[in-house]
Amino acid sequence: MTDVSNPRVVPRNIARSWLAGALTAIVAMGIPVATPHVASAQTRPPLGAAEEFAVLAATTVTNTPLGATVVVGDLGVVSGTPPTNFPPGTVVGDTHPPGTGAAAAQASLLTAYNFAAAQGPATIVGTELGGTVLPPGVYASDAGDFQITGNLRLDAQGDPNAVFIFQMASTLVTAVGSTVTLENGAQACNVFWRVGSSATLGVGSRFAGNILAQTSIGANTGAIVDGRLLALDGAVTLDANLVRRADCAGVPPSPTASSIASSIASATPPGSRGKASMKQKKRGRQQGRSTSDVDVAVKTEAPRCRRRHHCG
Structure with a gap:
């Protein structure tokens, strides 16, 4: 601790006395003082x-x-x-x-x-x-x-x-x-x-x-x-x-090919086709990752128009 009027180190016992007096004054004024809990280390009990x-x-x-x-x-x-x-x-x-x-x-x-x-x-x-x-x-x-x-x-x-x-x-x-x-x-x-x-x-x-x-x-x-x-x-x-039941949140595993295919099959409406975005796949290859490590974007195509004049 430093004396502002005369920059020098104040002896530790003086600093402790000053802090003790300050805390006494705070408590006397009715200001609540937070007392930290010092808890021991612990391990999760195995259920x-x-x-x-x-x-x-x-x-x-x-x-x-x-x-x-x-x-x-x-x-x-x-x-x-x-x-x-x-x-x-x-x-x-x-x-x-x-x-x-x-x-x-x-x-x-x-x-x-x-x-x-x-x-x-x-x-x-x-x-x-x-x-x-x-x-x-x-x-x-x-x-x-x-x-x-x-x-x-x-x-x-x-x-x-x-x-x-x-x-x-x-x-x-x-x-x-x-x-x-x-x-x-x-x-x-x-x-x-x-x-x-x-x-x-x-x-x-x-x-x-x-x-x-x-x-x-x-x-x-x-x-x-x-x-x-x-x-x-x-x-x-x-x-x-x-x-x-409280389950601990964890990091979800990387999707596998089978899990991706299952997700696509369940998410794609009947009569439409779901396919992975080619840009997303290309980006995964450019970053040195397989497509299983990339969030695969699935887009649904509407049935193709057979008559050009009626296509929107």
């Missing part, structure tokens, strides 16, 4: 066979009789009773009744649950997460449970692979109308809530992330989930919810 599931329960999945629930992804029950009230609930994926393959997913869930519990050391934060902004990291509650009232913002800081892990010894409860917002590249597929007992999502709340619960999960009326509801030992209860 394995549970990756394809949006909803997985040990005993049963129950939808309310009139609940227009939509589950995008697989739904499964390991043992106990089959899913109830589907319909009116809808599953956009495969449904696995007891004894039809969900056991492998439950084994993978247990692995992911223990993996998430072992991540750390965790940054200890307050029970209430609403109204906070958190960077990637591993977090645990000082009281053993988490609540969300209002909006929780998860900031990936420009890293789409950033992982957030929340560890709870007991419960997770979100309030009516609460939200979890993903910012700066954060993806719901990389957010994990390891719940020691049960999770409850409030009416009309919007939640992001994968809930790995030891016992049960309940989503109240109208709650929307971008992620997964996975219960190790208990049931999952739904009520007019939308549960969308």
Whole structure:
């Protein structure tokens, strides 16, 4: 630090005293001071066979009789009773009744649950997460449970692979109308809530992330989930919810000849012919790339006019 009136280096202890005094004055004036969270490094828990599931329960999945629930992804029950009230609930994926393959997913869930519990050391934060902004990291509650009232913002800081892990010894409860917002590249597929007992999502709340619960999960009326509801030992209860399995966005593979041909065949109307633009192919050769590495432009030709005088 430099003294403006007499350019010289101010001793470090004086600089620290000055900064401490300034911060004390700011706090005294009631100006909020942002305290950065220093989170530990983390690795995404492997979901394995549970990756394809949006909803997985040990005993049963129950939808309310009139609940227009939509589950995008697989739904499964390991043992106990089959899913109830589907319909009116809808599953956009495969449904696995007891004894039809969900056991492998439950084994993978247990692995992911223990993996998430072992991540750390965790940054200890307050029970209430609403109204906070958190960077990637591993977090645990000082009281053993988490609540969300209002909006929780998860900031990936420009890293789409950033992982957030929340560890709870007991419960997770979100309030009516609460939200979890993903910012700066954060993806719901990389957010994990390891719940020691049960999770409850409030009416009309919007939640992001994968809930790995030891016992049960309940989503109240109208709650929307971008992620997964996975219960190790208990049931999952739904009520007019939308549960969308969160898949991580990746770089699409380069198109192959067969995939291009399939796209052309499906996109070309009957009676017309689709062909790749010769200019686009030539440009690909000039740039030293094959046409499979270039976005192939498909244009549709109208049927040729047979009588010249009637051609437009």
